[in-house]
Amino acid sequence: MHVKAAGKSYTTTANAKGAYNCKIDKQKAGNTIAVYVTDGQGRTSASVYTKVLRRGPNAPTLNAVSNKTSRLKGKLNDTNTTMVIYVGKTAYVPANGGKALYKASKGYDKNKKIKNAKAYKVVNGSYTMTVPTISAKTKVVAFSIDKRGRISLKASRKASSKAPNQPKVNSICDFEKYVSGSIPSGKKGCKVTAKSGKKKYTGTSKAKGRFVIKTKGFKKGAVVTVSASDKYKGKTRTSAKTKVRVGSQTQYSYAAGSGKISVSKIRSTSRVVKGKIALKTGSAYISYGENSASLDLNKDGSFSYTLPSPKKGGSSVYITLHDNSNGTIAGVKKVTVSASKPAKPSFMKGSADKKAKKIQIRAKEKGTLVVQSSKKKIKTTKCTYQSKGSYFVYTVKVPAKAGKVRCYLKTIAGKSKTATIKRK
Secondary structure, three states: OOOEOOOOOEEEOOOOOOOOOOOOOOOOOOOEEEEEEOOOOOOOOOEEEEOOOOOOOOOOOOOOOOOOOOOEEEOOOOOEEEEEEEOEEEEEEEOHHHHHHHHHOOOOOOEEEEEOOEEEEEEOOOOEOOOOOOOOEEEEEEEEEOOOOOEOOOOOOOOOOOOOOOOOEEOOOOOOEEEEEEOOOOOOOOOOEEEEEEEEEEEEOHHHHHEEEEOOOOOOOOOOEEEEEEEEOOOOOOOOEOOOOEEEEEHHHHOHHHEEEEEOOOOOOOEEEEEEEEOEEEEEEEOOEEEEEEOOOOOOOEEEEOOOOEEEOOOOOEEEEEEEOOOEEEEEEEOOOOOOOOOOOOOOOOOOOOOOEEEEEEEEOOOEEEEEOOOOEEEEEEOOEEOOOOOEEEEEEOOOOOHHHHHHEEOOOOOOOEEEEEOO
């Protein structure tokens, strides 16, 4: 048996009863198909002809798809039809009337989540539909619908892997000093890069493809671009890029999830921050000064975090709640460090020696240390924390041969009593 259709030839063999079937490419309505027979003696029958009837739109084509593809392309092979493309469990449709047309069609699948394509256009019979970048091994199915709700045959592809999958990046707030997210498919060991303007930071994906990149923070409104790269056969492959616009602390403080964060009072003399979050799909981070860190949550959502040193009264500590189910910031809790009138500071060993060019003074918290001798008044906020004794050490240069030296600590809550030492 010989079949000719749309310029192509196909062959098959009839069975003992003369029955046959032959698989051919999808055909357009109106195409003519010719069939004839040859036998073992080299004889050829006359051809018989049939035309392809229209039972719906002609089948579209779908170009190759990879995990760097966001623009799905192909040929409509018909007029007055609209494309619908399944990407995994999501049905993408044109924003202008596509959803209603699809739901009314014979191809509607209630198990698919319908989303509007980012863009859709048809030029000279070729379509382009823009969707989120596709992950490797995802099945993509394309078909068209006519105005009567009839659907075409389907064209399908499976996304190939040309690089790590495009990173999923969590929302970013302007006080955070990190960028977090994951690489779909859970790829470990990828280099993850976050860029914004001249700022560039890198990290590595860990178990389940998760990553946390330490940064110096970004301003509200900045756009952070994140990509992942790996090595394959000696060559570096880089994923499609994800862009995230940085939000503000004020914006997220009014989010509904902020009510799910509770934090105990933080004092200027304490290092421990305690609290609780009430979101099962959540993860939490703490940010203070130039630092950020993830919080280890107990089963009930409670946490206890020890700061490297007590924070200055009036400074801010932020707890950020991320919703892991969608990567957004569910809420932010800002806590202002409370302060009471500071305790009297004390001079450390060696400060009474008149020959010493520097003296050290111990205080329980951060503030402005004021040191005064008969010759000079010195103010400093520079100090180091001694965790063993739970105090701050202020080091001050004093004038040569300074005799009596007085000092006190000043904070937002007032000033301490004055400590005095006579140098000999």
